[in-house]
Amino acid sequence: xxxxxxxxxxxxxxxxxxxxxxxxxxxxxxxxxxxxxxxxxxxxxxxxxxxxxxxxxxxxxxxxxxxxxxxxxxxxxxxxxxxxxxxxxxxxxxxxxxxxxxxxxxxxxxxxxxxxxxxxxxxxxxxxxxxxxxxxxxxxxxxxxxxxxxxxxxxxxxxxxxxxxxxxxxxxxxxxxxxxxxxxxxxxxxxxxxxxxxxxxxxxxxxxxxxxxxxxxxxxxxxxxxxxxxxxxxxxxxxxxxxxxxxxxxxxxxxxxxxxxxxxxxxxxxxxxxxxxxxxxxxxxxxxxxxxxxxxxxxxxxxxxxxxxxxxxxxxxxxxxxxxxxxxxxxxxxxxxxxxxxxxxxxxxxxxxxxxxxxxxxxxxxxxxxxxxxxxxxxxxx
Numbered sequence: 001x002x003x004x005x006x007x008x009x010x011x012x013x014x015x016x017x018x019x020x021x022x023x024x025x026x027x028x029x030x031x032x033x034x035x036x037x038x039x040x041x042x043x044x045x046x047x048x049x050x051x052x053x054x055x056x057x058x059x060x061x062x063x064x065x066x067x068x069x070x071x072x073x074x075x076x077x078x079x080x081x082x083x084x085x086x087x088x089x090x091x092x093x094x095x096x097x098x099x100x101x102x103x104x105x106x107x108x109x110x111x112x113x114x115x116x117x118x119x120x121x122x123x124x125x126x127x128x129x130x131x132x133x134x135x136x137x138x139x140x141x142x143x144x145x146x147x148x149x150x151x152x153x154x155x156x157x158x159x160x161x162x163x164x165x166x167x168x169x170x171x172x173x174x175x176x177x178x179x180x181x182x183x184x185x186x187x188x189x190x191x192x193x194x195x196x197x198x199x200x201x202x203x204x205x206x207x208x209x210x211x212x213x214x215x216x217x218x219x220x221x222x223x224x225x226x227x228x229x230x231x232x233x234x235x236x237x238x239x240x241x242x243x244x245x246x247x248x249x250x251x252x253x254x255x256x257x258x259x260x261x262x263x264x265x266x267x268x269x270x271x272x273x274x275x276x277x278x279x280x281x282x283x284x285x286x287x288x289x290x291x292x293x294x295x296x297x298x299x300x301x302x303x304x305x306x307x308x309x310x311x312x313x314x315x316x317x318x319x320x321x322x323x324x325x326x327x328x329x330x331x332x333x334x335x336x337x338x339x340x341x342x343x344x345x346x347x348x349x350x351x352x353x354x355x356x357x358x359x360x361x362x363x364x365x366x367x368x369x370x371x372x373x374x375x376x377x378x379x380x381x382x
Contacts, residue, residue, distance in 0.1 A: 007040030046085030053080025095124030223249025
C-alpha cells in the first residue's frame with residue numbers, strides 16, 4: 001500500500017499509511033523526522049529517495065529504505081520553493097527565492113546545470129517536469145512561464161503570463177499524458193494544451209483554488225480556500241463539490257483510485273475515487289500545519305510494524321457487494337510499477353533563445369532507441 005509523506009510548517013517530515021485494524025481503516029503514522037530547521041515548503045519522491053526543500057535554504061535527501069538522512073544539498077541561497085525529481089529518477093530540479101534553478105544528478109548529487117537567473121533574478125515559485133522527462137516548465141516572480149529543454153540543458157521558450165490574463169501564478173502541474181497542464185492563480189485555473197501552445201480553458205472558482213490534481217488527461221480535483229474539494233472535466237463546465245475540510249485545503253495527491261487531502265489545520269483525509277465521486281475512508285490529524293504532500297508508491301520501502309496488519313482496504317470501504325470488480329481493479333493497479341521516463345542527459349549549448357517568443361512549446365522530438373549518455377560536464381553559466 002502507498003505511504004503519504006507530508007511536510008509541515010514546523011519543519012517536520014511525517015509519513016502515514018492506510019492500515020486496517022479490527023476491521024477499521026486508519027491513517028497510521030509510519031515515521032517522523034525533523035531534518036529542517038524551519039518550514040518545509042516542498043517534497044518530491046523518486047525510487048528510494050525523498051527530497052524536501054525548506055525556508056532554511058537547504059534540500060534534505062532522505063533514504064526511505066533506511067529512513068535516515070542521506071545527504072543535504074546547500075546549493076541555494078534562499079528559500080527552496082520547488083523540488084521535482086525527473087520521472088526516471090535520474091535528476092532533481094530545485095527552484096529557489098535566489099532566482100536559480102539547479103539540476104542535480106541523483107546518486108552522486110553533483111550539480112549538472114545552474115540557471116542562475118531563471119526568471120530574470122526573481123524567485124522561482126514552481127517547477128514541473130514533463131512525463132517524458134524531456135522538458136520542464138517553471139513559473140516565477142517575473143510572471144512568466146518558461147520552458148526548459150532537459151535534453152540540451154538550456155532554456156527554450158518564454159511566455160509573458162500577464163499578456164494571457166494570468167496574475168500571480170502559484171502552481172503548475174502536468175496531466176498524466178503530458179499534453180495538458182494546469183496553471184493556478186488567484187480565482188482561476190487555466191488549462192493549457194501543449195499541442196495548441198495556448199490556453200484551452202479558463203475555470204473560475206467561487207473560492208481561491210489552492211491545489212490541483214489530475215486524475216486523467218481530462219478530469220481534475222481542485223482544493224479550495226473554503227475547505228471544499230471540487231471535481232470537473234476540463235472539456236465541459238459540470239462540476240461536483242464536496243465538503244472536504246473545515247479549513248483551507250492545503251494540498252491534494254492522487255494515486256491508484258485514492259485521493260489524499262490535507263488542510264492547513266493539519267487534518268489528513270483519504271478518499272476512494274469511485275465513478276468520479278469521492279467516498280471518505282478515514283482521517284487523522286498531524287497536529288502540525290501541513291504545507292505539502294507526496295506519495296511513496298513503493299511498498300517495500302514502507303515500514304510495517306506487523307505483517308499481519310496487511311489487509312485489503314478496499315474490501316472494508318466498498319458500499320456493497322457489487323463493488324468487488326472495482327476492488328480487484330484497484331488492487332491490480334496498486335501492483336503496477338510506474339514506467340520510468342527517458343534519461344535526462346544535460347549538454348551545454350547557447351542560451352541565446354532565453355527570451356524567445358513562443359509559437360510552440362512542444363517537447364523535443366523523440367530520438368532513436370539507441371542512446372549514448374553524454375559526458376557529464378559541470379557549469380555555472382547563467
